[in-house]
Amino acid sequence: MQKELRHAIIHQLWKTHRQSLSQFNLIENALQKKNIHTLYLDHFAVIDLPSCHTGIPILRDMFTALGFTQRGNDYLSDKQNDFAWLAEINCDQRPAKEVLPQVVVADFRLDELPIEVKIIIENYAKQTKPSPLSHIQNLCAKLHGPSSKTELINLFVNYFQGRDWPLPTLKEFHMVKEFNELLAWVLINGRCPNHFTLSIHLLDQFNDLNHFHQFIESLGLTLNQDGGKIKGSAAVGIEQGSTIGLPKRVQLQDGAIELPGEFIEFVWRHPHDKNTQPQRWGDFFTDFIPQNANRVIESLYQKE
Numbered sequence: 001m002q003k004e005l006r007h008a009i010i011h012q013l014w015k016t017h018r019q020s021l022s023q024f025n026l027i028e029n030a031l032q033k034k035n036i037h038t039l040y041l042d043h044f045a046v047i048d049l050p051s052c053h054t055g056i057p058i059l060r061d062m063f064t065a066l067g068f069t070q071r072g073n074d075y076l077s078d079k080q081n082d083f084a085w086l087a088e089i090n091c092d093q094r095p096a097k098e099v100l101p102q103v104v105v106a107d108f109r110l111d112e113l114p115i116e117v118k119i120i121i122e123n124y125a126k127q128t129k130p131s132p133l134s135h136i137q138n139l140c141a142k143l144h145g146p147s148s149k150t151e152l153i154n155l156f157v158n159y160f161q162g163r164d165w166p167l168p169t170l171k172e173f174h175m176v177k178e179f180n181e182l183l184a185w186v187l188i189n190g191r192c193p194n195h196f197t198l199s200i201h202l203l204d205q206f207n208d209l210n211h212f213h214q215f216i217e218s219l220g221l222t223l224n225q226d227g228g229k230i231k232g233s234a235a236v237g238i239e240q241g242s243t244i245g246l247p248k249r250v251q252l253q254d255g256a257i258e259l260p261g262e263f264i265e266f267v268w269r270h271p272h273d274k275n276t277q278p279q280r281w282g283d284f285f286t287d288f289i290p291q292n293a294n295r296v297i298e299s300l301y302q303k304e
Helices: 002-018 022-033 056-066 115-125 133-141 145-159 170-179 181-189 209-218 290-300
Strands: 041-047 068-076 081-088 102-108 195-199 231-233 238-242 247-251 256-260 263-269
Touching: 002 041, 002 056, 002 145, 002 195, 022 263, 041 081, 041 263, 056 068, 056 081, 056 102, 056 133, 068 290, 115 170, 115 181, 133 145, 170 181, 181 256, 181 290, 209 238, 209 263, 231 290, 238 290, 263 290
Parallel strands: 041 102, 195 263
Antiparallel strands: 041 195, 068 081, 081 102, 231 238, 238 263, 247 256
């Protein structure tokens, strides 16, 4: 029952996310013309403001209640950004194509922010609604019938719709953005998934990530070039690329701004043993490289 619930919740989060993602619709239609009708998700990421009842601890425990387990964590020092990643329990021996995407959860270190930025973030973070964590844990502990399943799906989808604090003023936004552009993005957009990632190494029609990137650029989409179009290498076990978030207009308390929207990431995970044909999820490198993540997430930055 819990496995079925995990699949339903992640499927609904992905379905909700992709509805407004014109980039993905373009990619999906072009792949279907290549007779590629099944895509595999590698991971998705959500970033929250930190407070006593938001941030990594809450996000991690929500997915733990579903049957995910933390596999690692790291820190992006120039963004004051902590992140952790979780995978389905007991997934290492399962076929790679059957495992749900990993969940990357993140927040920020308040004590690493300038006092004027910290005050702004604390002011908005304290206005968030109490998380549904305890309710989710209770429902997961005693799942019974479709009504509990529907309630859990709704709790997750609603919590990850975006922001549950007020929008800032122009002055507050620019003050935060000048110091930390990623934090400013989260202040506006909240904890909605900022990207989902496609597992390109699980598609037989592409030789490597560069081959897939050529396909993406042929569609007229722009790739993130921070740190190179491909971040990582076969030597470290993972290669990553991403599109640039398309700009959208956002009305703040006292004026409008333009901010990049969500983007799509592409990953090529290399097998641990290059002399065998990998089939299981654990046959591949499954962790994350902070230097790669540091550049990929800049797909949310405004480009000159």
